[in-house]
Amino acid sequence: MNIFTLLFSAALLSLIAWAIYRSFRNKNVYAVPPAFPEEWRSFLLEKVNFYKALSPSEKLRFEADIQYFFKRVRITGIGLDVKDEDRLLVASSAVIPIFAFPEWEYSDLMEVLLYPDFFSEEFEFKGHNRGISGLVGTGGAIDHVVIFSKPALWMGFDNRTDKQNVGIHEFIHLFDKQDGNLDGIPAVFMEYQAVLPWLHLIKSKTDEILSGKSDLNSYGALNKEEFLAIVGEYFFERPRLLQKKHPELYEALSSVFKTDLAKRMND
Known part of the structure; x- marks a missing residue:
């Protein structure tokens, strides 16, 4: 096998691997409605102050950003069923820090995992030493993944006086990481x-x-x-x-x- 055949084979394998990766990353197990449901809009007005403060045209862009996020990123429940309201809070957390950058996206993010409670460094959500409410995965099996405690995610939007929101917090880490360094x-x-x-x-x-x-x-x-x-x-x-x-x-x-x-x- 000559050098040109080797180079062609390597390029072909790389192309196949990239196609598989893109297919896996973009696999969408959630059917995103083509039109933004009115009940979603009402939920955002009730829960997301950032959205509530937007102009009518900006609200439409925020809604489109949420739909795009749903098409790109899987949201998976671990030990729980994921509801539309959960998805909306995850997506809002993602959209808020980058709303002023319409052409930008979390290109390395493939999946968000929702846990039923706070979790440990071993990713256990039962037992002792469970103080983690959110985490950006780095390397190994959790690369390209963000993990949230569902109760903590909701608390970030329910409590509007504590200056804390774990959803926004973790997506700011991804925002920070865009230049290659966290x-x-x-x-x-x-x-x-x-x-x-x-x-x-x-x-x-x-x-x-x-x-x-x-x-x-x-x-x-x-x-x-x-x-x-x-x-x-x-x-x-x-x-x-x-x-x-x-x-x-x-x-x-x-x-x-x-x-x-x-x-x-x-x-």
């Missing part, structure tokens, strides 16, 4: 000259957290990637409060996510 610096979406000021801001706000002089979630002091995720939750959940208490942080996040939420959302 490091709290969303370089793809951040101007180069803004990176150093952002790092200084992380340092000063982390110092405030560690000294007990901040209302930011203490989990944000763990590392830069968790800082971005927890302040991102705050930004999308309570934008006016964030602007009032942390104006410099609010301005930085408005630039990153390309939206000035304090002007439109009621905390």
